[in-house]
Amino acid sequence: MRLNLTINGERREDDIDPRTLLVHYLREVAGLTGTHVGCETSLCGACTVHLNGAAVKSCTILAVQAEGAEITTIEGLARGGEMHPLQEGFWEEHGLQCGYCTPGMIMTAADLLAHNPDPSEAEIREALEGNLCRCTGYQHIVNAVRSAARKMRERKAA
Amino acid sequence: MSQRVTVNLGIPEAPREVTVVIPDDEPIPWQLGDHFAIVGAETPRVDGPAKATGAARYTYDIALPGMLYGAIVRSPYPRAHVKNVDLTRAMRIPGVRAALTITDGEIRFAGQEVAAVAAISSDIAADALARIKVDYEPLPFVVEMDAASADGAPSVFSGSNVGKPQISNHGDVERALAAAQYRIEATYTTPVQTHVSLETHGAVAHFDGGALTVWCSTQGVFTVRDDLAVLFNLPPDKVRVITDYLGGGFGSKFGASPEIVIAARLAKESGAPVKLMLPRGDEHLATGNRPNAEQKVRFGADASGKLVAIDLVQRGSGGIGAGSGSAGPFKMVYPCPNVRTEERNVYTNAGPSSPMRAPGWPQGAFALEMAMDEMARKLKLDRLEFRRRNNSNPVRAIELELGARAFGWPEKSAAPKSSGPIRRGIGVACAAWHAVGASGPEALAIAYRDGRVEIRCGTQDIGTGTRTALAIVAAEELGLPIAQISAEIGDTRYPFSLPSGGSMSSPSNTPAIRQAAAHLKAKLFKIAAPALGAEPSDLEARDGAIRVRFDPARRVAFKDVCRRIPGDSISAGGERIPNYAAYRPDQAGCQFAEVEVDTETGVARVLRVVAVHDAGTMIDPLTSRSQINGGVLMGIGYALFETRRMDPQIGLMVNPTMDDYKLVGPLDVPQIDVMFLNVFNGGTNTGVLGIGEVAHVASAAAVACAVSDAIGAPIRALPMTPDRILAALEHA
Ligand code: FES
Ligand code: FES
Numbered sequence: 085m086r087l088n089l090t091i092n093g094e095r096r097e098d099d100i101d102p103r104t105l106l107v108h109y110l111r112e113v114a115g116l117t118g119t120h121v122g123c124e125t126s127l128c129g130a131c132t133v134h135l136n137g138a139a140v141k142s143c144t145i146l147a148v149q150a151e152g153a154e155i156t157t158i159e160g161l162a163r164g165g166e167m168h169p170l171q172e173g174f175w176e177e178h179g180l181q182c183g184y185c186t187p188g189m190i191m192t193a194a195d196l197l198a199h200n201p202d203p204s205e206a207e208i209r210e211a212l213e214g215n216l217c218r219c220t221g222y223q224h225i226v227n228a229v230r231s232a233a234r235k236m237r238e239r240k241a242a
Numbered sequence: 243m244s245q246r247v248t249v250n251l252g253i254p255e256a257p258r259e260v261t262v263v264i265p266d267d268e269p270i271p272w273q274l275g276d277h278f279a280i281v282g283a284e285t286p287r288v289d290g291p292a293k294a295t296g297a298a299r300y301t302y303d304i305a306l307p308g309m310l311y312g313a314i315v316r317s318p319y320p321r322a323h324v325k326n327v328d329l330t331r332a333m334r335i336p337g338v339r340a341a342l343t344i345t346d347g348e349i350r351f352a353g354q355e356v357a358a359v360a361a362i363s364s365d366i367a368a369d370a371l372a373r374i375k376v377d378y379e380p381l382p383f384v385v386e387m388d389a390a391s392a393d394g395a396p397s398v399f400s401g402s403n404v405g406k407p408q409i410s411n412h413g414d415v416e417r418a419l420a421a422a423q424y425r426i427e428a429t430y431t432t433p434v435q436t437h438v439s440l441e442t443h444g445a446v447a448h449f450d451g452g453a454l455t456v457w458c459s460t461q462g463v464f465t466v467r468d469d470l471a472v473l474f475n476l477p478p479d480k481v482r483v484i485t486d487y488l489g490g491g492f493g494s495k496f497g498a499s500p501e502i503v504i505a506a507r508l509a510k511e512s513g514a515p516v517k518l519m520l521p522r523g524d525e526h527l528a529t530g531n532r533p534n535a536e537q538k539v540r541f542g543a544d545a546s547g548k549l550v551a552i553d554l555v556q557r558g559s560g561g562i563g564a565g566s567g568s569a570g571p572f573k574m575v576y577p578c579p580n581v582r583t584e585e586r587n588v589y590t591n592a593g594p595s596s597p598m599r600a601p602g603w604p605q606g607a608f609a610l611e612m613a614m615d616e617m618a619r620k621l622k623l624d625r626l627e628f629r630r631r632n633n634s635n636p637v638r639a640i641e642l643e644l645g646a647r648a649f650g651w652p653e654k655s656a657a658p659k660s661s662g663p664i665r666r667g668i669g670v671a672c673a674a675w676h677a678v679g680a681s682g683p684e685a686l687a688i689a690y691r692d693g694r695v696e697i698r699c700g701t702q703d704i705g706t707g708t709r710t711a712l713a714i715v716a717a718e719e720l721g722l723p724i725a726q727i728s729a730e731i732g733d734t735r736y737p738f739s740l741p742s743g744g745s746m747s748s749p750s751n752t753p754a755i756r757q758a759a760a761h762l763k764a765k766l767f768k769i770a771a772p773a774l775g776a777e778p779s780d781l782e783a784r785d786g787a788i789r790v791r792f793d794p795a796r797r798v799a800f801k802d803v804c805r806r807i808p809g810d811s812i813s814a815g816g817e818r819i820p821n822y823a824a825y826r827p828d829q830a831g832c833q834f835a836e837v838e839v840d841t842e843t844g845v846a847r848v849l850r851v852v853a854v855h856d857a858g859t860m861i862d863p864l865t866s867r868s869q870i871n872g873g874v875l876m877g878i879g880y881a882l883f884e885t886r887r888m889d890p891q892i893g894l895m896v897n898p899t900m901d902d903y904k905l906v907g908p909l910d911v912p913q914i915d916v917m918f919l920n921v922f923n924g925g926t927n928t929g930v931l932g933i934g935e936v937a938h939v940a941s942a943a944a945v946a947c948a949v950s951d952a953i954g955a956p957i958r959a960l961p962m963t964p965d966r967i968l969a970a971l972e973h974a
Binding site: 101103104108111112115116117118119120121122123124125127128130157158159161162167171172174175176178180181184185186190208209210212213215216217218219220221222224225226 | 296364441873899
């Protein structure tokens with residue numbers, strides 16, 4: 085079956101098996117392995133991407149459901165070789181250890197910051213409730229999101 | 243040749259001079275008073291950008307041309323005889339390239355590997371699994387420790403399921419107990435916990451001209467290599483194992499586990515590379531767990547508040563695995579003249595245990611610390627004071643004071659208890675570990691003509707920050723910014739290293755790296771000396787330059803020295819020599835927790851944790867703090883949520899998913915304050931100690947003590963779920 089969509093600003097057309105999950109399509113067909121697989125049952129959030137601007141778990145969406153859509157993956161977040169403030173935040177604030185949950189965390193947080201440029205700690209934790217991390221204890225992740233939000237507000241003001 | 247040096251070790255409050263005899267080429271151990279450029283500063287991880295941009299490649303991400311996808315059929319029965327495995331229908335599906343029988347004898351747990359397939363897509367592999375016909379003869383089974391210990395229980399292997407007791411005995415516990423002025427006795431139980439690394443177990447295996455290359459999610463590339471070499475009858479140099487990035491392991495990823503071997507067998511059978519990553523559910527069933535435990539504890543104490551007798555009688559079950567002991571903390575945390583421990587392993591028809599973050603210790607610490615609280619109450623002593631009186635470790639003594647102050651223990655314990663529905667409680671628990679590392683690792687340091695430095699070591703980063711720690715040590719020794727160093731790890735083509743476990747990585751690897759960097763530096767000094775008109779022994783490497791120690795203005799930039807390297811590069815090796823005299827053979831920590839319990843719903847919430855730890859020489863507080871946070875997080879899960887639930891009627895795990903097996907989410911974590919004591923421990927040239935496990939030892943215990951304090955009655959079982967809390971309240 086034919087699939088047309090845009091990934092990270094690039095149009096693509098592929099022949100796929102209709103039952104292909106979006107996460108498998110992104111990783112195995114498009115070769116974008118930054119979107120991780122942790123559970124395949126919509127529980128861990130490691131596979132989070134943006135579909136038409138909203139964070140979704142790509143393991144519970146069929147690729148064909150993304151027909152005509154715009155997908156952004158972690159690879160598409162950096163602009164002009166510069167990391168997104170969230171990516172910088174996760175690095176500088178040490179919001180990661182093994183890093184396996186990180187792309188999903190960042191994509192979920194990016195959705196939050198698009199709607200709420202100055203979230204409280206509680207709002208950040210609430211927004212990330214569908215993303216699991218077994219390594220960090222979440223505190224540094226929350227710090228990373230706060231620092232990114234600050235940076236983004238400052239850049240906007242400047 | 244060797245040198246005799248005296249170093250000033252420990253902490254400023256309690257320093258000690260230690261004289262060591264070490265080889266001539268071993269750098270002098272880092273000690274009190276040393277000035278560091280980067281060691282001890284907050285350095286963001288070197289692999290941060292790769293991980294934050296999705297560029298980091300995990301085993302799950304490896305794709306090779308013509309690669310097949312493997313999948314495993316697992317037994318739905320806890321015990322059965324496999325009479326026949328019919329692969330023919332699966333093989334007939336277009337796109338299926340190999341099918342194998344894995345077990346044709348006895349099945350001992352639900353989830354055991356029975357057969358496997360490889361196909362051109364994961365969907366086709368799943369189709370093929372459904373077509374494999376296995377003829378099982380179900381057999382009587384037992385999944386619970388009590389039932390397995392009873393007379394006439396079905397044998398998991400042969401004979402009794404209860405193993406021989408492991409007994410350790412110091413002094414005379416029975417006499418001391420009889421003479422003790424105060425005694426307590428209680429039984430504590432803990433559940434089976436599973437690791438739940440975010441990246442599941444798995445491998446990509448590829449045979450090419452008699453050589454086997456395996457990418458796998460492992461904590462020990464060399465152990466996997468050696469296991470596979472034996473299994474496939476290959477010389478070790480024909481097996482290469484690579485783990486560039488790893489999505490967590492926590493002790494469950496050592497050696498060539500079944501899925502790695504199956505991936506390699508499928509690759510051999512099909513003649514194509516095979517990727518086999520486990521589905522999440524399999525992780526709970528078959529890739530390891532922390533055994534459960536039942537611990538009968540008796541304590542005796544004298545009127546001065548000193549422990550005079552500790553007795554532990556323990557049973558634990560790691561399913562078909564052994565190693566369920568939990569006596570460690572009873573023998574190591576609080577000194578006592580009479581200590582007897584007795585541990586027994588009980589086999590059950592459940593997935594095998596494997597090491598899990600401080601094996602045996604969180605369960606032991608839970609029982610030990612709960613018993614400490616029960617004894618303190620009997621003595622009418624403040625619980626912190628009782629621990630102070632029974633502590634002999636000078637580092638822990640300071641930690642207890644620091645932690646108590648930061649936590650506000652005196653104020654909190656003096657505060658009147660609320661009589662409303664929401665009650666608060668506090669707890670404190672102590673941790674110990676012995677992460678001094680071991681000899682074995684080797685390292686290579688290479689300087690290139692363009693000034694770059696590369697260090698190579700066949701260790702692996704399980705997420706803790708090994709790459710970063712190694713790069714920091716090399717940067718310090720060579721006087722370079724960390725950006726100039728690249729740390730290459732996770733490949734059996736690099737110099738040998740040990741598995742990443744037992745909190746051994748940093749203490750075992752950093753000394754090899756430092757020695758290699760020192761040897762490289764000596765070679766560069768020889769190159770630089772003539773230009774500086776000095777002897778090589780008068781030079782030092784600092785601030786990106788090589789300079790004369792007593793006349794720092796005479797200097798040449800590191801890069802300019804590298805330009806004079808004949809050829810393209812110059813390299814030097816380093817080895818991790820055996821531990822020599824150190825400040826202490828162990829390390830200490832303590833954690834304080836405050837909780838809130840809703841007595842109407844039985845829900846407990848952790849409000850605050852203060853963790854104070856000794857990391858030896860502090861390399862990077864940023865990565866270290868994060869590891870402590872992670873240890874606390876896993877401990878909160880163990881205390882309040884996590885448990886593998888087995889249905890004794892059908893012998894199956896009923897919650898093998900990420901929500902039925904409840905994990906700690908972002909909303910379940912409190913404010914965690916981490917404090918470190920920078921203890922120059924010596925023993926190696928870096929004096930670094932590992933902290934991954936000590937971080938986790940006391941966490942559940944502190945929370946459990948706090949919950950019991952909140953409701954005014956001990957809850958002697960983990961996890962402290964609402965039903966248990968409500969039941970305890972009824973008896974309070
Ligand atoms: S892989 Fe999609 S939520 Fe876990
Ligand atoms: S960093 Fe390992 S799971 Fe989050």
